[in-house]
Amino acid sequence: MNVVVGANQYGKAEVRMAAVTRGPERHELSDLNVSIALSGDLEDVHVTGDNANVVPTDTQKNTVFAFAKQSPVGEIEEFALRLGRHFVSSFDPIHRARVHIEASAWERIEVDGRGHPYAFRRAGDELRTATVVCEADGEWVVSGIQGLIVLKTSGSEFTGYIKDRYTTLEETRERILSTAVTARWRHHGSSIDWLGSFTAARSLLLERFADTHSLSLQQTLYAMASGLIEERPEIVEVRMSMPNRHHFVVDLEPFGLENENEIFRVEDRPYGLIEASILQPGAPPPGPAWDPYPML
């Protein structure tokens, strides 16, 4: 054969499921988007179309729904582990399962000062995420947050950078800093108080963003990520991707007005994109935890 099959994975993506727990006094709601990717002995299905080793993506979808009924969904890291372990342990040809879950947050609607027992309002487009990779003799859990949009109207400067013949940007001691945080953090082990860890991590990210006097967005990213490494022993690595959402001071001089960092135009594109991995010294190797999904 003059063609080789390399890395590959397949699965059902974006299974949208709502799961309701109907307690006697009030209901609980899980609103999830579940994506599964399996890999293993899958050369034949590529080369000859023999599906003997293929767990259909339709079955994967059914499994998500059935598992949510068989036991409570719980924290998304747990649900992802249940699913991932199932695929690897139930099907010999499947050697690795990656399960990625995004959870939307909902708040109870307030009526007469009290949370309604079964009426909810979606709390924005911020997502809590979990990515789990299971193999026969190893598993990795990455938690995260996405769509956390933050902004500072002060406490951000940018100076001292390289200048060359293409530089026109002027140094500034005061600018708006705004970004949409995507952060994921890798855990040590898989027996963790997931909710407590997530809540603490989210607060740390926000506090560090607010309290760091920013000399660059890289420094802000580091301050945020190192908060998780320093304060949360269960977290061994943090990866963050932060677009710099530029707010430019509008030139109002033509209209006889001074603009002392008050009026900004907001630009969609282009944007800066700042990305880094921040680790605990001696962090265990990540294995397949960060392999890209989708691959492209």
Next chain:
Amino acid sequence: MNVVVGANQYGKAEVRMAAVTRGPERHELSDLNVSIALSGDLEDVHVTGDNANVVPTDTQKNTVFAFAKQSPVGEIEEFALRLGRHFVSSFDPIHRARVHIEASAWERIEVDGRGHPYAFRRAGDELRTATVVCEADGEWVVSGIQGLIVLKTSGSEFTGYIKDRYTTLEETRERILSTAVTARWRHHGSSIDWLGSFTAARSLLLERFADTHSLSLQQTLYAMASGLIEERPEIVEVRMSMPNRHHFVVDLEPFGLENENEIFRVEDRPYGLIEASILQPGAPPPGPAWDPYPML
């Protein structure tokens, strides 16, 4: 001439502006998306390309930025009125100005239990909107909300509808009801406590959604809208557009499981779309308040 110019409008759309008020103790942030549409003596520019009556859209954009500096932005209804009145009063050929503003909500980041003076987190993708139409001798103000996503896990049924040969839907006494509310409400006059009115209207919409036992989404819409008509004398008409975001009970019987309204698949498309205008009896005529923007 064998071709006639009918209704027309033009302007700058989606001017993205952030305006910061730098108080001694803390900053305030307005994050706006401003769209302007002007109409008037504009036949010539269409037929011959004579721009003598055209206020360039670039100038409209500059005016937004300059006006935000000249006095505080304030409530979006006020800012839209300032802009609309300006275009109609400053340029003889311009007979009507429509200004539409969308405002994103931001909350202060909590640090040590207190709101940070200048660090913010965007509070979701819900938007507060204002649409103002100004003419020489009339003005109309419509306030609104968009992207308010709500869901009830109980208290919603759907029965007693028409059946024909194409009906397969079964009646239900218990279903999930979920929608993304777009609501706009027309005011009587233009001197109103805009913030107070908006805050009360938003609460009424949420409470009525939560407290109405729903027999149909139309009835829920009516209950929500009539709350504004009944409780807020300054509001003379409410228009709402509410997609029915279907949550279907998953059939788990093939897996030997019962699904008592617990596990749902969420469908993007198709969706029901329920729309209505609900009015005060004897509401003044709307004039151009609801003319579509964009036109198509």
Next chain:
Amino acid sequence: MNVVVGANQYGKAEVRMAAVTRGPERHELSDLNVSIALSGDLEDVHVTGDNANVVPTDTQKNTVFAFAKQSPVGEIEEFALRLGRHFVSSFDPIHRARVHIEASAWERIEVDGRGHPYAFRRAGDELRTATVVCEADGEWVVSGIQGLIVLKTSGSEFTGYIKDRYTTLEETRERILSTAVTARWRHHGSSIDWLGSFTAARSLLLERFADTHSLSLQQTLYAMASGLIEERPEIVEVRMSMPNRHHFVVDLEPFGLENENEIFRVEDRPYGLIEASILQPGAPPPGPAWDPYPML
């Protein structure tokens, strides 16, 4: 009652359907997105939740699929008319049906210089549209196009406009003109060679865009729309909505380079938005043909 129900409509939106005609030599493909809105005696469902006059949106969806099987889909105007007439004639409480269809275009994949009998490639995101309104004693048909993105690198100027204290734009004799055309045109009657009319209209829009030396985007819009009025007697009104997708000449002087209209930055927002209705003199009144859908 101190609350009045005004204009309202409801229906199933975005029914995504593919219909295949399996000819002996080759297959034909219709790829449609169908949205339906019904109105009539629907006060009760709003006020009391009585669904006795409601044709469920689920039934509407089923009807789309069944009708596509019962006879060939044909041109989208015809299919929309079949659906619209059905709802108005079959259900007494339903007085008006609006059916809006968007069709994606697909081309056959070329293999060895010939179109494949059953393998297709989607020809871009341009959509052909039809909006039909049916009442007991009247019907209106509007055809259209959406997402037709065009650009001229020459033959466009902008001068002679109003200047005021907020004007900074400089006049230009040479600029890039780019827009995404949304056009809809209303027909006289409903017995028309829909495909022939659409094909001719699309060509006219493109040719007029290319051949008109543009003094403003309004003039270009007029030239395009008046082409349809002048050349196609079956078309009595054209409405167009055209964003001005700004391409700004980049200032390369800081780098010792001259930029003679060669290098442009493309801006997403803000954009100009130019909209107009262009009519045949004495065009019949539009009735409900242009009523907005969605309403907000």
Next chain:
Amino acid sequence: MNVVVGANQYGKAEVRMAAVTRGPERHELSDLNVSIALSGDLEDVHVTGDNANVVPTDTQKNTVFAFAKQSPVGEIEEFALRLGRHFVSSFDPIHRARVHIEASAWERIEVDGRGHPYAFRRAGDELRTATVVCEADGEWVVSGIQGLIVLKTSGSEFTGYIKDRYTTLEETRERILSTAVTARWRHHGSSIDWLGSFTAARSLLLERFADTHSLSLQQTLYAMASGLIEERPEIVEVRMSMPNRHHFVVDLEPFGLENENEIFRVEDRPYGLIEASILQPGAPPPGPAWDPYPML
């Protein structure tokens, strides 16, 4: 230090540029979206906010515009190489530059059977892509295509897969197969007839999709990718990501109709996602060619 900085990169993303070449007889248009990511000695900027090694993203943007003026843009692989080599060779702290370019395709508008000299229509949302990574002593070029949407109404089956207690899918000998192809292919070396190679690769992908009788989407992916490996010696690896856009046969029995693979509902989510790398035997190692961008 109890926190370690791992892999990181930063740069300007989505620089939208149009470049016009104004020939005597006709104009040529390049419509690009350029994203740059640099890495190197950047620990300090993270830890202390010292920007001494930082080439501002604003400068990167300026460089894109200036380079497009200094010499013709040419093929996107060449333009990406020019930019990537510049950053690595001009700035000592920068050890690696990744440049990703997406190009929109435009066709001349036909007037009187001839292509217009300077009026264009965008040919859909399909994109041609190039990703280049430059280091001091190595460079990698990956070409690609995105948004190529294809569909077969016959010649696709799915049988012989694993069944378990969660399987409900029935085997089928005839189904619609539809996907949106994202493909990227890695070249041997960086002196290639880029346009010729791209054109041939795109044709091969389409022909193989059309001509392969599909037993699974994996097999179709393999057939498409192996075409590039077999026919194009300059291509050493192909990576593809293909969503299975499900078209489900609508059950028309309740309406007394048979549906012989004619009427399908099209589902947005969930979808299958099939991904693989297909290689030349003995392909040189990819180095950083496939490192994810963005990282998350």
